[in-house]
Amino acid sequence: MSPAGATRRRRREEADPIAPAVGVIAIVGRPNVGKSTLFNRLTGTRRAIVDAFAGLTRDRLYGVVEWGGKRFTVVDTAGLDVPLPRDAAPDIAALTRATREQAQMAITEADVCCFMVDVRDGVTALDEEIAQALRRGGRPVILVGNKADSQVDRYRADELYRLGLGDPLLISALQGTDTGDLLDRFVAELPESGAAGTEPAAGEVSVAIIGRPNTGKSSLLNGLVGSERALVSPVAGTTRDVVDTVVSLDGRKIRLVDTAGIRRRGIVTENVERYSLLRSLRALQRSDVGLLVIDASEGASAQDRHIAGYAVEAGAGLVVAANKWDLVKHEDRVDAGFLKKLQDSFSFVPGVPVLTLSATEHRNLKRVMPAVLAVADARAIHIPTPALNNLIRNALDEHPPRTHKGRRLKILYATQARSPVPTIVLFVNDPELMHFAYQRYLENRIRAVFGFAGVRLRIVTRHRDESDD
Ligand code: GDP
Ligand code: GDP
Numbered sequence: 001m002s003p004a005g006a007t008r009r010r011r012r013e014e015a016d017p018i019a020p021a022v023g024v025i026a027i028v029g030r031p032n033v034g035k036s037t038l039f040n041r042l043t044g045t046r047r048a049i050v051d052a053f054a055g056l057t058r059d060r061l062y063g064v065v066e067w068g069g070k071r072f073t074v075v076d077t078a079g080l081d082v083p084l085p086r087d088a089a090p091d092i093a094a095l096t097r098a099t100r101e102q103a104q105m106a107i108t109e110a111d112v113c114c115f116m117v118d119v120r121d122g123v124t125a126l127d128e129e130i131a132q133a134l135r136r137g138g139r140p141v142i143l144v145g146n147k148a149d150s151q152v153d154r155y156r157a158d159e160l161y162r163l164g165l166g167d168p169l170l171i172s173a174l175q176g177t178d179t180g181d182l183l184d185r186f187v188a189e190l191p192e193s194g195a196a197g198t199e200p201a202a203g204e205v206s207v208a209i210i211g212r213p214n215t216g217k218s219s220l221l222n223g224l225v226g227s228e229r230a231l232v233s234p235v236a237g238t239t240r241d242v243v244d245t246v247v248s249l250d251g252r253k254i255r256l257v258d259t260a261g262i263r264r265r266g267i268v269t270e271n272v273e274r275y276s277l278l279r280s281l282r283a284l285q286r287s288d289v290g291l292l293v294i295d296a297s298e299g300a301s302a303q304d305r306h307i308a309g310y311a312v313e314a315g316a317g318l319v320v321a322a323n324k325w326d327l328v329k330h331e332d333r334v335d336a337g338f339l340k341k342l343q344d345s346f347s348f349v350p351g352v353p354v355l356t357l358s359a360t361e362h363r364n365l366k367r368v369m370p371a372v373l374a375v376a377d378a379r380a381i382h383i384p385t386p387a388l389n390n391l392i393r394n395a396l397d398e399h400p401p402r403t404h405k406g407r408r409l410k411i412l413y414a415t416q417a418r419s420p421v422p423t424i425v426l427f428v429n430d431p432e433l434m435h436f437a438y439q440r441y442l443e444n445r446i447r448a449v450f451g452f453a454g455v456r457l458r459i460v461t462r463h464r465d466e467s468d469d
Contacts, residue, residue: 027075029117117144143167149174207288211294223360294320322339339354349456404435407430426442
């Protein structure tokens with residue numbers, strides 16, 4: 001192989017997005033500086049598989065972004081806020097309060113704050129106030145001057161030094177100018193492995209209890225911890241008020257991540273919901289499995305599916321707890337079609353366990369931890385390379401790929417990457433020849449033998465010259 005070829009190959013390997021998501025980046029700034037434009041640019045260009053399946057393209061506030069071999073979560077904090085009227089004369093007091101809260105939330109809960117200002121407007125009083133909070137907050141801050149569409153706009157950037165946050169990075173979110181540099185900065189500021197908090201010990205399975213407010217997360221936590229009659233020990237995290245709880249079941253340890261955060265959600269105050277979303281995104285990034293609690297009496301909502309999609313995008317396995325089963329009408333409870341419909345809502349995660357239970361009535365709680373362990377085990381499956389290559393060869397023989405412009409996809413070699421997130425790497429003659437439907441077919445063949453129930457299976461194609469071996 002030529003040196004150029006070697007370089008090419010190495011680059012591709014470095015860029016392979018096979019690590020679990022690490023870190024949460026919050027975009028903050030006063031209204032209209034371009035936060036959602038940037039968010040959409042960073043997350044929207046990706047062909048989000050889950051969105052395609054669940055038909056969820058609107059109102060996204062958080063998404064997983066892949067860049068420079070890292071995967072991380074970007075959050076548009078404006079979307080977490082009380083919607084402010086854009087056209088009406090702004091109520092300065094309300095606006096200031098909301099923006100201040102946003103910044104505070106980002107400082108408390110995010111790993112990196114991306115602070116956006118509008119270079120055309122220069123520095124406003126509100127910008128200065130946010131900057132002050134961010135400077136005191138102790139989190140890495142990246143100062144972004146947006147709407148630098150032209151050279152003239154760039155000259156105005158000098159003013160931004162006044163904010164005391166160092167060099168501003170000038171971008172145009174609208175045109176996409178220099179957003180790659182911004183992503184480089186994100187990657188540089190992110191923590192190396194799991195976000196702040198304790199790292200799970202080897203052999204331990206960590207679980208984040210996630211879901212919309214009021215679905216019964218804290219009730220389920222209490223039920224699980226109470227009913228296991230097992231060793232329960234609170235484990236202090238290294239930072240903030242993060243507390244995990246470890247329970248053991250059949251000799252295995254299960255760490256319930258950020259139980260302090262879940263309990264806090266039980267206290268209903270005005271801001272808890274917004275904080276809790278950021279918190280659960282972080283908790284998920286430290287977890288092997290997301291335990292999504294939904295309110296079965298309301299059915300699965302778009303938001304439930306969105307959270308499920310996020311969990312698997314972030315690299316966790318998924319178990320769905322269809323809680324409040326006691327509130328489901330009797331005729332629905334005995335109707336297999338009702339349950340099937342719930343299951344189908346999450347079919348973009350093949351084989352995901354959907355458990356009907358009642359946290360407050362303590363019904364079916366004993367099924368939860370075994371399901372969590374099963375999904376964690378599925379996520380840890382490593383297919384031996386010869387078995388995988390056999391399987392792929394048979395799949396190719398039985399249903400060869402179609403030719404495209406006279407050329408046919410060839411899969412020269414397959415292997416499962418060493419990664420906490422199941423990833424199959426296919427070395428092919430030309431990655432362009434791999435079609436979505438065919439990839440899906442291969443995925444189904446792999447799942448038919450190895451399962452991976454409740455886990456997203458990533459398939460990555462890489463070019464390999466046919467003369468290489
Ligand atoms: P947010 O309130 O901070 O989320 O701001 P939006 O993303 O909604 O953007 C506010 C307005 O600024 C919209 O009309 C955007 O099209 C516009 N905008 C955002 N980024 C840019 C940019 O880079 N250049 C220009 N010229 N306009 C932008
Ligand atoms: P969280 O916000 O997701 O943590 O939800 P909570 O655990 O605070 O529960 C919200 C409300 O739903 C509380 O009033 C609970 O008593 C109630 N709840 C939780 N689980 C169940 C359940 O299985 N059945 C019924 N009927 N109510 C439940």
